[in-house]
Structures are given as structure tokens and as C-alpha cells.
Amino acid sequence: MTANLYALFASHFPADKTACCIETRDGQYYTWGDVERASARIANLFSSLGLPPGSRIAVQVEKSPEALILYLATLRAGFVYLPLNTAYRSAEIEYFIGDAEPAVFICSPKNFGWVAQIAFKAGTRHLFTLDEISSGNQGRNSGSLLARAMHFPDHFETVEKQADDLAVILYTSGTTGRSKGAMLSHGNIASNAKVLQQYWHWQAGDVLLHALPLFHIHGLLVAANGALLNGSKMIFLPKFEAAEVCRQLPRSTIFMGVPTYYVRLLADKGFDSHACRNIRLFVSGSAPLLADTFAEFAMRTGHTILERYGMSETAMLTSNPYDRERRGGTVGLPLPGVSLRLAVTGSDGLSSLCGAGEIGDIQVKGPNVFQGYWRMPEKTAEEFTEDGYFKTGDVGKFDSEGYLAIVGRSKDLIISGGYNVYPKEIESVLDEIDGVLESAVIGIPHADFGEAVTAVIVKRSDAKLTTAGVIELMKTSIANFKVPKQVFFADELPRNTMGKVQKNLLREHYSGQAAVMP
Known part of the structure; x- marks a missing residue:
């Protein structure tokens, strides 16, 4: 067959x-x-x-x-x-x-x-x-x-x-x-x-x-x-258009979206429990769902969003249950057939598995896990453990009942509106702009997009660069979802003793600017 x-x-x-x-x-x-x-x-x-x-x-x-x-x-x-x-x-x-x-x-x-x-x-x-x-x-x-x-x-x-x-x-x-x-x-x-x-x-x-x-x-x-x-x-x-979704919801039983969709539905006056009267299941994924969105959605509609977790390399890995408690702030339990573990690597280079409440790197194995990266055998080998688990690059923790919460990412991935954005790619384009000495791209919490792509630039003293000008230049070079929502200028980028830019300090410094972003 x-x-x-x-x-x-x-x-x-x-x-x-x-x-x-x-x-x-x-x-x-x-x-x-x-x-x-x-x-x-x-x-x-x-x-x-x-x-x-x-x-x-x-x-x-x-x-x-x-x-x-x-x-x-x-x-x-x-x-x-x-x-x-x-x-x-x-x-x-x-x-x-x-x-x-x-x-x-x-x-x-x-x-x-x-x-x-x-x-x-x-x-x-x-x-x-x-x-x-x-x-x-x-x-x-x-x-x-x-x-x-x-x-x-x-x-x-x-x-x-x-x-x-x-x-x-x-x-x-x-x-x-x-x-x-x-x-x-x-x-x-x-x-x-x-x-x-x-x-x-x-x-x-x-x-x-x-x-x-x-x-x-x-x-x-x-x-x-x-x-x-x-x-x-x-x-x-x-x-996705909130008004059109509201118009079509009564004729549907299932709706799937990224967190941005649910934020925009809640902002639409036509979205209420009556519009959702025939819906059986709302699914969210591709980016973290904010706790406030999860709670407000349940209050407004009487429906609890089912959040799940997956990636391009593996399709879906975990899901909150359909017929049991769906816990906000978690992506649920490993799906049937998926083996998911959390591991930490010590200073001796040896890995150990995490227990409930302990934070570790998410590793997975199952029939859904991809065959590898196209024409990148060395990269593929790097991303798998010796016993065949794929290293997702995400960091998480289990609660006492096995629900998984995504804590962060071991890499600098930004998820904005459900799309993956990688800082290095954006930085390479920014650094080509005349007058830019160096740049750092970070993700800042944003109520609509989940995370907003944000650039911090060190420019030449004689450069006449502006936020609007940089953004317009970027729009001609890369896809719109990768273009920074905001550009800040700094005298220098914070670095550790090894010369690596400390993006955690940048995120802390600029996180308060999310409210003023478009």
C-alpha cells in the first residue's frame, strides 16, 4: 500500500x-x-x-x-x-x-x-x-x-x-x-x-x-x-481580518490562529460569545499566548483556547488536552508517539534530565521528527543527540502533572505575529546601510505581535540617519514582517568581557518602549 x-x-x-x-x-x-x-x-x-x-x-x-x-x-x-x-x-x-x-x-x-x-x-x-x-x-x-x-x-x-x-x-x-x-x-x-x-x-x-x-x-x-x-x-x-472572521465564525466549528489573531479579535466590537456559538475548538500556536489574552478570551466567549507547540522540523509536539484542563501559560502535554525530555548540560559536558519544575533544553523524538536539513549533513548531525533526540533550541519546564511551559529560546529567535525572525539576518542588512557602524536586533514584548522586532544602532557621528529613514530602507530589502517596528540609536552596545553583545541588557533597557510601538 x-x-x-x-x-x-x-x-x-x-x-x-x-x-x-x-x-x-x-x-x-x-x-x-x-x-x-x-x-x-x-x-x-x-x-x-x-x-x-x-x-x-x-x-x-x-x-x-x-x-x-x-x-x-x-x-x-x-x-x-x-x-x-x-x-x-x-x-x-x-x-x-x-x-x-x-x-x-x-x-x-x-x-x-x-x-x-x-x-x-x-x-x-x-x-x-x-x-x-x-x-x-x-x-x-x-x-x-x-x-x-x-x-x-x-x-x-x-x-x-x-x-x-x-x-x-x-x-x-x-x-x-x-x-x-x-x-x-x-x-x-x-x-x-x-x-x-x-x-x-x-x-x-x-x-x-x-x-x-x-x-x-x-x-x-x-x-x-x-x-x-x-x-x-x-x-x-x-x-486574517477580524471583521471578516467574526462574520464567518457562526458558520464554522474550528478556528486556528496565531496569538496576534486572538488579540485582534478581542479588539473587535463584533466579537462575542454569540459570534462563537457554533465553534467547537479554538487553537493557538506559532508563538506564545499571553496570559492576559488567554484569560480575557475565556471571559468574553466562554471558550478556552487550546494552545499547542511545534516547529517546522517536527510539526506538532505537544498540545493542551481537548477534554481535560487547558492550562494557560503552558503548551500542554507531549502528543501520543512523541518522546519529549528536558536536559541540562553541565560544565563537564555531560547531560542530565530535568525533573518537574526544573528548566532545561527541549529535546524530542518521534515519527513526526524531520529527516534533517536539506544538503546540510553536518548541521543535521549537530542538532541530534547520540541517542536520536532532536535539540529544538527551546527551553522549557514541566509542572507536576507533565504540562510543558516554554521558558525561552536558547537562540536569539524572535517570533513576531507568528513568524520566525532571526536577528543575525536583520543585522547583516542593517550593517550595510551607509552610516551604520554596528547593530543589534532584539525582540521586545508587544501586545499585538507578541514580540516586536527592534533594532539598536550605533551610527557614525556624521551620519544623518533617522528611525523612519532606516525603516524605509529596510522595507526595500527584506520581507515586511522582518522589518524593525522601532529603531533606537545608542553610543555603544553593551558587551561582556569576551566582546559579545549582551542582548539581555538591551531587552531590559528598551522593553518599556513596547507601549509606544505601532
């Missing part, structure tokens, strides 16, 4: 192929039959290109039903799906194409010119476009991908795959500034989807309100995969 992830999903599609699979905000319906036929056409197109086994299909397109169908078609055809954040600009895309060497790249028509120059120069042979939904194309998507695919048959025999075969590569930045491609197999993703379906009690008749992006593990491998595996309808929103 094939381990192809698409075959797993298809085995749970409803028998009634005329039932709705995806509904857009403007009422367009895509039936389960539509999804099967459209994915077959695209899979046939890919198969006609003569691509080598294991070829990567890189995708940087706006969210749409067709974008999800493209994901399914890639799996169905036996190739490797590589989603990229739509905010990435040319320098970032050039790196991803050079590193992953995709055989096919699919982008939005508006980006075709500059993407084509990079892709063809790097040797990518096939470039297609996938447009956003608009009234001009009768509410359906367009672009060269669909124009080519429509000429192919709408039946396709799903390619046989083994559980260890590569299915998806998710790029996650490193503190060195170089992005790493986390390799997830069909078996990795399937095991996690099956566990979550049971653990979160997915039911017949569930409707998922999908407001997350599709290039992120949360929106793709947790939310969308959950609905596909359960044969559940999805209401697809192109992006």
Missing part, C-alpha cells in the same frame, strides 16, 4: 463528490470532485515535464483554493513541495532557488519578471504563474499553470511513495542568517495529521475557518491537512 500523503487524504474524502470542500469569502464553491479533477490535471502536467524523481516544486503564490490544490497535485505526482513566504524579495528568492535547485517554480504574475531572471539564471527549467482570484476571471483563478493544465486529463494514478520519501521542504532561518530547509517525509506529515485528528476530536460535520497563510506549517500542515484528513469543509479567507 502506498504511503503517499495524497492517497491518505483521498481515502477520507466524502463519498459525495458534489459536497463542498472549499468555500471562498465571496461564496465560490470547490467540491471534492473539483479538487480531485484539478489536482489530477496539474499532476499530469508535472508528469509530462520529464522531471527527475525527487524534483522540488517551489511555490510563491497568494493564498487561494488553487494554491492548496497545487500542493495536493505535487504530492500526488510524487514530487517535493517547497512553499515560500509571499513577502520574500529577490535576494531571498535567489538564495532559496540556488539552494533547493527546484525544477519548477510557480509565482504570481506580478512577480514573473524578476523571478524569471533569477530562476532561469539558476537553471530552473520550468516557470509558471498562478494568479489571485478576481472578478475578471469569474471568481476562479488563472495563470499559465492552469492554462497549461486544463489540456491534460482529469484522472491520475497517484504515484507510489514510501513513508521515508521526501514530501515537503520548509525553510526555517538560522541564527547565522543562512536559511535551512527542513525535510519532512510523507510518513512524518501523515503521522502528525493522524494524531491531531484524534487528539483534537475532529468530527463529522466540522467546518474549518481557515485564515492562516499556506506557506507556513500552521496553515498548511496543521490546519489544511487536518480538514483534508477529516473530509471537512474549509472556509478560505485570503488573509
